[in-house]
Amino acid sequence: MTARRPSLLLLAALAATAAAGCAPRTAYLWGDYDSVLYAHYANPQNSERYLERLGQIVQKAEVEKDRMPPGLYAEYGYALFEAGRLDEAITYYKREREEWEESRVFMDKMIRNTQRLKENRPGPPPGGNLPPPAGATPGIAPAGEAK
Numbered sequence: 437m438t439a440r441r442p443s444l445l446l447l448a449a450l451a452a453t454a455a456a457g458c459a460p461r462t463a464y465l466w467g468d469y470d471s472v473l474y475a476h477y478a479n480p481q482n483s484e485r486y487l488e489r490l491g492q493i494v495q496k497a498e499v500e501k502d503r504m505p506p507g508l509y510a511e512y513g514y515a516l517f518e519a520g521r522l523d524e525a526i527t528y529y530k531r532e533r534e535e536w537e538e539s540r541v542f543m544d545k546m547i548r549n550t551q552r553l554k555e556n557r558p559g560p561p562p563g564g565n566l567p568p569p570a571g572a573t574p575g576i577a578p579a580g581e582a583k
Contacts, residue, residue: 464505467493487515494528506536510543522554 472493476486492511497504513528526547533543 462504466505469493489514504535522550526550
C-alpha cells in the first residue's frame with residue numbers, strides 16, 4: 437500500500453498541473469472595454485477620458501501582439517472623429533478594414549465621409565488639448581506619415 441501512495445500523489449500532482457494549463461484564453465484582448473463603455477454611457481460628457489482609455493486598450497493589444505476585437509479599431513476611430521482628430525480617425529478606420537474583411541464596405545464609407553468632412557472644413561481642426569493617440573509620443577509625428 438505504501439508503494440501506491442507515491443504514485444497516487446504523483447498522479448494527483450500531474451492532474452493539477454494539467455488543469456492549471458487549461459485556463460480559458462479569450463480569442464481577443466478586450467481589456468476593460470466593457471467597463472470603459474459603461475462609464476462613457478453613464479457619463480458621456482467625459483469623452484476625453486473615454487478616448488484615453490480606449491487608446492490604452494488598443495495600445496495594449498498592439499504591444500502584446502494580441503488580436504484586436506472586432507469593431508474596436510472602428511470604435512476608437514469614431515471616438516477620435518468625435519474629438520475632431522480626423523486624420524487619426526481615418527488611420528483607425530483603415531486598420532479596422534484591414535483586420536476585419538467584413539467591415540470593408542462600412543469602413544470605406546466612414547473613410548470617404550471623414551475625408552470629405554476634412555476637405556470641406558474651414559479653419560484649424562477642433563479637438564483642443566486631447567491626449568495623443570494610442571502608442572504615440574506627444575510632439576513626435578507618427579512613423580510613416582510625412583507632412
